[in-house]
Amino acid sequence: MNSVDLSVEIAGIKFQNPIMPASGCFGNAEEFFQIEGMDLTRLGALVSKGTTLEARPGNPQPRIFETPSGMINFIGLENPGVDVMIAEKIPFMAQFGVPIIINVSGFRIPDYALMAKKLNNVKGVSALEINISCPNVKDGGIAFGCDPLIAAAVVIAVRQETSLPLIVKLTPNVTNIVPIALAVQNAGANVISMINTLKGSFIFKGQIIQGGLSGPAIKPIALNLISQVVQAVEIPIIGMGGISNLQDVFDFISVGASAVAIGTANFKNPLIMMELIQELEDYCRANGLGNFMKLKEKIKSKGGK
Amino acid sequence: MEEAKINVLTAEIVKNEQITKDTWQMTLDPGFDFDVTNISPGQFVCLQPLASDSVMARPFSVSMISTFNCTFDILYRTVGKNTLQMRQLVKGQSIKFWGPLGNSEIIDPSPYEEVWLIGGGIGIAPLLFFEKVITEYQDHRARVFYGGKDINEMMNLDLITPEPVEIATEDGTLGFKGFITDLFSERIIMRLGKILVITCGPSPMMKKVAEICEQNNVDCYVILEKIMACGICVCLGCSIKTTQGMKRICHDGPIFNAKEVIWNELG
Numbered sequence: 001m002n003s004v005d006l007s008v009e010i011a012g013i014k015f016q017n018p019i020m021p022a023s024g025c026f027g028n029a030e031e032f033f034q035i036e037g038m039d040l041t042r043l044g045a046l047v048s049k050g051t052t053l054e055a056r057p058g059n060p061q062p063r064i065f066e067t068p069s070g071m072i073n074f075i076g077l078e079n080p081g082v083d084v085m086i087a088e089k090i091p092f093m094a095q096f097g098v099p100i101i102i103n104v105s106g107f108r109i110p111d112y113a114l115m116a117k118k119l120n121n122v123k124g125v126s127a128l129e130i131n132i133s134c135p136n137v138k139d140g141g142i143a144f145g146c147d148p149l150i151a152a153a154v155v156i157a158v159r160q161e162t163s164l165p166l167i168v169k170l171t172p173n174v175t176n177i178v179p180i181a182l183a184v185q186n187a188g189a190n191v192i193s194m195i196n197t198l199k200g201s202f203i204f205k206g207q208i209i210q211g212g213l214s215g216p217a218i219k220p221i222a223l224n225l226i227s228q229v230v231q232a233v234e235i236p237i238i239g240m241g242g243i244s245n246l247q248d249v250f251d252f253i254s255v256g257a258s259a260v261a262i263g264t265a266n267f268k269n270p271l272i273m274m275e276l277i278q279e280l281e282d283y284c285r286a287n288g289l290g291n292f293m294k295l296k297e298k299i300k301s302k303g304g305k
Numbered sequence: 306m307e308e309a310k311i312n313v314l315t316a317e318i319v320k321n322e323q324i325t326k327d328t329w330q331m332t333l334d335p336g337f338d339f340d341v342t343n344i345s346p347g348q349f350v351c352l353q354p355l356a357s358d359s360v361m362a363r364p365f366s367v368s369m370i371s372t373f374n375c376t377f378d379i380l381y382r383t384v385g386k387n388t389l390q391m392r393q394l395v396k397g398q399s400i401k402f403w404g405p406l407g408n409s410e411i412i413d414p415s416p417y418e419e420v421w422l423i424g425g426g427i428g429i430a431p432l433l434f435f436e437k438v439i440t441e442y443q444d445h446r447a448r449v450f451y452g453g454k455d456i457n458e459m460m461n462l463d464l465i466t467p468e469p470v471e472i473a474t475e476d477g478t479l480g481f482k483g484f485i486t487d488l489f490s491e492r493i494i495m496r497l498g499k500i501l502v503i504t505c506g507p508s509p510m511m512k513k514v515a516e517i518c519e520q521n522n523v524d525c526y527v528i529l530e531k532i533m534a535c536g537i538c539v540c541l542g543c544s545i546k547t548t549q550g551m552k553r554i555c556h557d558g559p560i561f562n563a564k565e566v567i568w569n570e571l572g
Contacts, residue, residue, distance in 0.1 A: 034537070036312045057546065064361070064542035065532075071534060075540070204572070267360060267539070268362060271313050
């Protein structure tokens with residue numbers, strides 16, 4: 001068999017394959033454009049770094065800390081702000097002919113709404129990914145994504161400003177994720193992406209620094225939470241959390257993810273996404289699987305490799 | 306963003322030798338797809354971590370290139386599980402790396418009589434490459450200052466400049482007894498003509514060098530280091546606040562004009 005069609009359609013967007021970068025581990029594509037051997041036109045999608053209404057300098061040092069099979073980041077959403085994204089970064093991302101997902105983060109509900117309004121008619125933008133793991137300034141700093149009503153309120157506010165498909169990125173830092181997933185679905189989310197980083201702390205010169213834990217260490221947690229949410233919602237899920245090899249991709253598809261995002265693994269190997277796409281194609285070819293549906297069936301019955 | 310491409314390649318280990326109590330020198334052959342002359346002094350490469358439970362890239366300054374053998378060298382101190390595993394690598398084995406990384410702009414020494422290179426500990430690594438480029442390719446005068454804790458930490462420097470190396474150890478077991486910054490502050494007063502200082506080493510040392518330069522109205526560049534996860538300007542782990550705004554050590558640096566650096570922002 002020569003041709004393998006790995007394309008998946010999610011919320012009306014056609015992805016040529018189910019592999020895309022996770023927000024924050026991919027810059028805004030221009031950094032990876034510099035890597036020899038990185039063909040951005042082959043990715044399932046391009047996903048921007050977390051963008052906020054105003055530019056942010058981010059947190060002071062130290063910002064990252066390695067843990068066994070993981071790392072904690074305390075970057076603090078350093079980014080140039082939505083206006084620079086629209087003027088400079090999105091036009092660059094738009095030249096590769098693959099869907100562009102813009103990750104938006106806010107600290108007040110109107111932040112999200114205003115960003116959605118600004119991004120609504122921007123050429124090249126295929127969907128918004130709403131990061132609801134940010135602290136809600138108005139509510140004492142508790143993350144929007146920790147309360148079903150507040151999470152839904154964010155989605156409703158964004159929905160009113162844009163017709164773009166909405167991907168809501170859930171935080172795993174909750175007692176029960178299912179009511180949050182249902183709330184965002186009912187509020188108009190088209191897709192759920194999960195999981196964001198887990199809260200974690202490291203000690204630096206006697207000071208406790210809280211950040212987000214990512215990497216293979218969180219994969220079992222991601223699989224567990226996705227399998228809970230899959231059973232409760234009807235909208236598709238983009239899975240992420242420690243994916244670093246083809247078996248990990250299969251495991252996420254196995255629990256019901258429609259596509260996957262690669263995050264921390266990009267740091268250890270800048271070409272990991274290229275390698276995974278190639279390995280996925282080779283696997284399908286070797287096993288006579290002509291399309292993603294067939295691959296999914298095989299994975300679900302046999303667990304992949 | 307400059308056009309220079311970053312290569313992700315597998316390099317063959319040509320040499321991996323212990324040179325002091327805890328410092329090793331590794332010579333890497335990156336193969337024909339990689340032109341070592343594209344590496345500028347001060348630039349670095351990231352090595353893929355060897356420990357299976359490590360998730361972040363390991364950055365190392367390039368300490369020398371060989372245009373004849375088409376190889377480059379790194380120096381590393383064994384500080385953790387990855388550098389311990391690096392020690393086990395032998396000739397013929399390979400390791401994934403990417404680079405060259407960091408600002409490729411070359412410092413022009415021509416406005417200066419001499420370039421003084423002030424290295425502390427393993428911070429001497431990028432300065433060895435600077436010394437070769439300045440003396441051999443730029444045909445300029447370089448003078449090296451090299452400090453460490455004790456004689457066991459000090460490596461033999463294979464330099465091109467005929468100038469003797471100024472050495473200091475904290476316990477006095479080799480050279481001047483005290484900090485290299487003490488020796489530097491004595492020598493800077495006796496300088497003849499305009500000099501440029503480039504320094505690399507522990508943060509407090511570089512800060513002191515920068516202060517001495519400022520007091521003496523001498524231009525100074527510092528080569529900074531921070532933990533980074535990727536080396537390619539994506540993780541933003543090495544982003545620092547400078548007088549010129551936020552800068553990424555992996556991309557805008559690692560060489561900075563000392564005047565840009567806000568020392569208490571380095572963590």
